[in-house]
Amino acid sequence: MGAITVPLQSEPRFVSRLMARPTSAAGVIVLVVIVLAAIAAPLIAPYAPGKLSIANRLDPPGLEHLFGTDDFGRDVFSRMLYAARTSLSVGFAVVIFSSIIGIVLGLMAGFFRKLDTPMSRLIDAMMAFPDILLAIALVAALGPSAINVVVALGIVYAPRLARVVRASTLVIRELPYVEAARALGVPTPIILVRHVLRNVTSPLLVQATFIFANAILAEAGLSFLGVGISPDTPTWGTMISVGRQYMDQAGWIMMFPGAAIVVTVLALQLVGDGLRDLLDPRLAKDI
């Protein structure tokens, strides 16, 4: 039996509409470049990220070292490329993990009337904790590691997605096609996935883009504080944390990774804004 859903826009048209907006197009292009640079890090990086060279310690940016060297004479540009891998994959993993929890909680709260009040209160309570602070506490309890940073931030951001999914589910639940599916005897789990979830994807995608941006900022914050990923692993946050001690003599060590965060997060926000205007016209208030 074919699913009775509102037809989704075909993909090529959707992408071209997104790219027709100059700001969104700029965001997409910058993101693609950063992701490709991270993937191709071993090919692009002029030096190995951990290659020590005490003779070239704290070299300023130049032809030899594009973004200069750090306190161990390691090439800042090469380390930044490898750091992009960690920072981006942590951010992406947070999006996936929080989406899974958020979808399950949101569908349950939105679809089953009896569960709505208790689940909504739980979501409210979880949103009462400031993101970095809750993440710090969770990482402290679970132990510092990249995986636990993902788990902690996933738990932190899941309620935001749950809220979005719940709100859409409340509306979709009442639509005739869901009623029709129910009347035809379609089992509830199938209704949830095929009829409800498919139509929640638009607001979910918009929210997920912003969570990606927030997760990159939060991971950098945790790593900077020394309560996240181990300082030996290059991430943009740990690089800033190291560079901080040499701010006077070698500002470039912290300048470039910080700029990388700003550019990546800005690009994600531009894409998120574009997606919201295209997919969620109700929310598109010209912000």
Next chain:
Amino acid sequence: MLRSILNRLLGMITVMALVVTIVFVIVRVTPGDPAAVMLGPEATASDIEALRVKLGLDQPMPVQFLRYVAGVVQGDLGQSIFLGQPVTTALLDRAEPTIFLTIFSLLIATAVALPVGILSAYKRGSFFDQTATTLAMFAASVPSFWLGLLFIQFFAVHLGWFNTSGYGGPGASLAVRLNHLVLPALTLGLISSALITRFTRASMLDVLNDDYVRTARSKGMSEWRVVLRHAFKNALIPILTVIGLTAALLISGAVVTETVFGLPGVGNLVVSAVLRRDYPVIQGALLVIAGAYVLVNFAIDMLYLLVDPRVRY
């Protein structure tokens, strides 16, 4: 009115109870024995056992929970292992820089965001609007700790206008303490002004085209009176919401910013507690901050009732 207040009050109490439960659970998700983790690898079995008894970890889980709740209700958040003082005292000792920082940042953020947001909406599409919108998006992408470091480098090291870090040491006068707060408050305030600016602009755009605004204009009212008295007043509710949200974000930002500027506040206390695995302190700080957030939100909901008589809960 009374019914609305009671409804919100009931909702708030439920959320508070859940917050306490979450805080209790967080420390229990630690793999292994929290007492052993806190004391580190060199601890003897009898030390660990003694700490377990001291923390009540030897009791069954429901008993631990009831004890914890009973303590919280009486304002007892437990004992810090490393500081050797009650968590409540530790938090109170460090409350001032955090509270000042949050208030000043919020003031800066609002003082920047409201005029910029209103003017942006009023002159929609103008050069000013485009610049402000771009800057707001840019500010929302900057990590607060990084901006803080840049400010220290420029304003404190390069220009020598402010101190690089600290809070003036014990017994410093209020003026000295406030001087230490200028840069951190500027950092946090500018970053959080982004969100408020965007919402103020959007909210003003919503109302500027409404009929009553046109009517006010046609009556020959002065422009700024139309914008401020008629439009802004009606745009206020979403703006209030986002200011409340920002207050919560500021507390989160304060944790990181305090560390950058070496301010002896709650944020710094939490970070050092994490590094020392001082769980009671982490729990206490989480509870107080989340509780403050719930209360601020409740206060904002109550403000709605005053601002907009149509609001009912």
